[in-house]
Amino acid sequence: MVKRILHMIVIVCLCLIARQSHAQHSIYDTIPVHAFITPEGDTIPMGYLPDVSILYRLNARQKRYWTEWTRLRNAVYVTYPYAKAAGRIMNEINARLAGVTNKSERRKIIRSREKELRKEFTDKLTQLSIYQGKILMKLIYRETGNNCYEIIQEYKGSLTATVYQTVAFFFGTSLKQNYDPNGNDRDIETIVRDLERMYGMRG
Secondary structure, eight states: OHHHHHHHHHHHHHHHHHHHHHHHTOTTSOOOOEEEEOTTSOEEEEOOOOOOOOOOOOOHHHHHHHHHHHHHHHHHHHHHHHHHHHHHHHHHHHHHHTTOOOHHHHHHHHHHHHHHHHHHHHHHHTTSOHHHHHHHHHHHHHHHSSOHHHHHHHHHOHHHHHHHHHHHHHTTOOTTOOOOTTTTTHHHHHHHHHHHHHHOOOO
């Protein structure tokens, strides 16, 4: 009887040992360690760490730059479609005026197109800020090769162009703004090229 009990105890102990051994080799208790061999031939453990984002605190000058850049980028995004439309419309008007030498007939064509443009764009353009208006004038020059003063002078006459230039002066801007993609307007050109690349808005 005693031997039988001892046998049972031994069997139970062996089962517990086997179970414990299996548990120690479970996939849940095993941590794989990758090895890395150095140029000198040594083998060292290697692990992978998750990516860490490092945020850089901007100083006052950098904050001011990015604030101005964001404002400029938003203005270009808003006004560039209107500048593209201006270039297209000028081409249409010039095509209709080609071969028309009679001044009265030319004025009739221009006024007809002007009426359509007022109906289509007045509400949208009056919602632009003065800053956005300045950017729009530069972009119009970029698309047409003429500043706004020259465009008004061509289609409406010198007197009208002068009046509009005077009004623009009181708002701190000028209709005679040119466009320098390699100089003062380099940032605008960069943003426009990004727009063209992302949305295919080339002329």
